[in-house]
Amino acid sequence: MLFNSYPFIFVFLPLVFLCCYTLAQKGEDKWISYALIAASLFFYGWWKAEYILLILISVTANYWISEKIRHGQNARQFMWAGIVFNLGLICYFKYTFFFVENVNYLAGTGLVIGQIILPLGISFFTFQQIEYLVDTFKGNTKKSKFSDYLLFVTFFPQLIAGPIVKHNEVLPQIKSLSKKCFSSENIAHGLGFFIIGLFKKVVIADSIAHYATPVFQAAAMGETISFAESWIACFAYTFQLYFDFSGYCDMAIGLGLLFGIRLPINFNSPYKSVSIIDFWRRWHITLSRFLREYLYIPLGGNRTGKYRQLLNLGITMFLGGLWHGAGWTFIIWGMLHGAFLIVTHTLLKVTSVRLPRSLGVFITFFVVALFWVMFRAENIDAALTLYQAMFSFSGFDLNHIQPGLYGFSMLAALFFIIWLLPNSNEIMSYCPYGEKIEPKPISWRPDLYWAVALSCLAVLSIISLRQVSEFLYFQF
16 A cells, blocks of 8 residues: 555545544543554555564564563673574565575576565664664663554554654654644644655656656667766656655655654755765665664774775665665665765865865765666666766757656756755754754745645645556665
8 A cells, every 4th residue: 555545545544543533532542552553564464465474573573582682681692683583584585586696697507486575664674673672782772562662663654665763763652642642733744744745756756757767768678878868867767766755754754743653854855965975864864874873883983994984884885775675786876875975085084175065065966866877777787878878978869758848847847946945844844853943934834825735735646646656665
């Protein structure tokens, strides 16, 4: 079941909300959690019922291991056993085919394995549980009921594509679900976020995909790509991924607010970044946090000398690329970002010169867009075909796409939106834990004008749901 689908919007979400709202009004606080657990498991099993058994096994095993760690006996061994268990699940379901394919290529063997279906969100809920195990070992978690832990992992707004939440961000809220969580302010904020995210996904991201997908598919088939097509496809995918993932993050926050749970910000105008370092503080924020706290710092971070720091950066981004997918394009993409980070850190240390902000933003955006080509391409050959077209000035023919005036106008408008307008978090004045921030010139208010504006966005989005498409981050 997708957030951007009629069954979710008109059946699942209203029923679950009304159920939880009614329980809250009656003071049945503990039953709110049980209702959300049931809804989340149903949501997860919508694609394939067997997924429910897998996630229940994962959650039960991790909860049991965390309790063993908490009791202190052989805590380190249990922590590592839990990490191996979680990574083992990811490796089996996500990387078995990739491993066998490369063994067959290098060794000339003909190993064949049966079909393995990748469970949705496995990279997200396993990383989330690894965080919990490590923090439990460090003594940073408090004992929780199994039902609270189960909802912490399976809460449907963030189950499939994040954010990767930490225990101290969500578990305290789960334990205190009550009537006050279903306030008019939370509901209004939640609906506003959800509508904005739905509009980003359905109207913007899915529309701009028509100017990227045909070109990438043609490159994968070995067809000739023109100079103009390659750059249009590059920027179109750059915007498609931005608004697709941004839209999901907005919808996740909005759904969380509807049920009184404030999720962390996972996306913060990354194309306004002044450097690649800044980019990774703004793009998929919770994944960057996980890689920094549970990989980069344990490797030594920046405490082991400048050369070791650069190596640690390279290793972290290599594994970050591999996390995104079982393919060499993802690995190379991660290594490219690692190399860009290494160059940036080196330049910052050896020179005191700082680029003007606008130039830094332009260079970062341009390089990130180039790297997205490798990220999106079906294989390395397809990526190289596109790169060759982009830098060979091979003509302005548009054989695979016909953007026309509307397409070019839309691309131009998206540059304006990402660089000059406030993002959703700023428009909605949202901070995860209730902090107050200064309102922007364009800020949501509970008045008639915003009600009409959001209603128009909602209608346009619903009309555009004729062809439902998955979120791009579902595959990771």
